Amino acid sequence: MEKVGVVFGGSRGIGKAVAQLMAEKGYRLAIASRDLEVAKAAARNLGGNHLALRCDVAKEQDIQSAFAEMEKKLGRVNFLVNAAGINRDALLLRTKTEDMISQLHTNLLGSMLTCKAALKNMIQQQGGSIVNIGSVVGLKGNPGQCVYSASKGGLVGFSRSLAKEVARKKIRVNVIAPGLIHTDMTKGMKEEQLKKNIPLGRFGEPSDVAQAVVFLLESPYITGHVLIVDGGLQLVL
Numbered sequence: 001m002e003k004v005g006v007v008f009g010g011s012r013g014i015g016k017a018v019a020q021l022m023a024e025k026g027y028r029l030a031i032a033s034r035d036l037e038v039a040k041a042a043a044r045n046l047g048g049n050h051l052a053l054r055c056d057v058a059k060e061q062d063i064q065s066a067f068a069e070m071e072k073k074l075g076r077v078n079f080l081v082n083a084a085g086i087n088r089d090a091l092l093l094r095t096k097t098e099d100m101i102s103q104l105h106t107n108l109l110g111s112m113l114t115c116k117a118a119l120k121n122m123i124q125q126q127g128g129s130i131v132n133i134g135s136v137v138g139l140k141g142n143p144g145q146c147v148y149s150a151s152k153g154g155l156v157g158f159s160r161s162l163a164k165e166v167a168r169k170k171i172r173v174n175v176i177a178p179g180l181i182h183t184d185m186t187k188g189m190k191e192e193q194l195k196k197n198i199p200l201g202r203f204g205e206p207s208d209v210a211q212a213v214v215f216l217l218e219s220p221y222i223t224g225h226v227l228i229v230d231g232g233l234q235l236v237l
C-alpha cells in the first residue's frame, strides 16, 4: 500500500519534524498550515513533490476542502497526524471564554474533524493509521493550563473510543503525549528552572517526538495507546 500522509501543524515545531521524518521514509505528504505560503515553504523544504494546503483546523469547511484537494491530488490518504495546537496559559479565573473556545476548537474539535474526514477514505481502503498529539499535562494536569489540559485529556478519550470504533476496519488510532519540547510553544518558558524537574535533565527536541510518532504510525499491532515522550517528566508530576 502506498504511504500517503497528511500532517496538520506540519509547518513548525513537532509537526514539521514529523513531516521531515515521514518524507525521509518515503511517504507522499500533504502539509497543512493556516497560511498557504507557509505551507508551501514547508512542503518545499521536504524536497520531492509534496502538497501544500491552507487549513484552519478550527473551521470544518477548511478541513473538508483540504481533504477534497488531497483526494484529487494525492489519492487516498491513509496516514493522519494531528499536530496543530495552541495554548493560552492562564489560571482559570483569568482565562477568557474566547481563549477557552479557541483552545478547544483547535486542539480537540479540530482533531475530531480531521479524523472524521480521514475515516471515509481509510474505511474504503480497509486500513489507516492516525496519531493525535496530546500532552503529558492532559494526563497529569497542570496549574495555569486547565483548558489546554482539558483539550489534551479529551483527545485521549476521543482517540481511545475511536480506536474501538474502527479497529475492525484495520484503522489504528494512537496518541503521543509529549512533555516539554523545544518549539515556538515553549519559547518563553524558564528552561533552566524547568529542566531541573525533568529526570533526563533536558527539554525534548521535535525529532525526539517525531521518532515516536512514526513508530506508532507504523506499528501494526498497537491501537488505543498513549505513548508518553517526556524525558520522564510524568514520573515526578
Ligand code: NDP
Pocket (backbone or CB within 6 Å): 008, 009, 010, 011, 012, 013, 014, 015, 032, 033, 034, 035, 038, 055, 056, 057, 058, 082, 083, 084, 085, 086, 106, 107, 133, 134, 135, 136, 177, 178, 179, 180, 181, 182, 183, 184, 185, 186
Ligand atoms: P508550535 O507552536 O511550534 O506549532 C504549532 C503548529 O500548529 C503550527 O504548525 C501551526 O501552524 C499549527 N496550528 C496552530 N493553530 C492552528 C489552526 N487553527 N489550524 C491549523 N494549524 C494550526 O507548537 P508545537 O510544535 O510545540 O506543538 C505541536 C503539538 O504538540 C500541539 O498540539 C501542542 O499542543 C503539542 N504539544 C507541544 C508541547 C511542547 O512542549 N512544545 C508539549 C506537549 C504537547 P500555522 O501557524 O502555520 O498555521
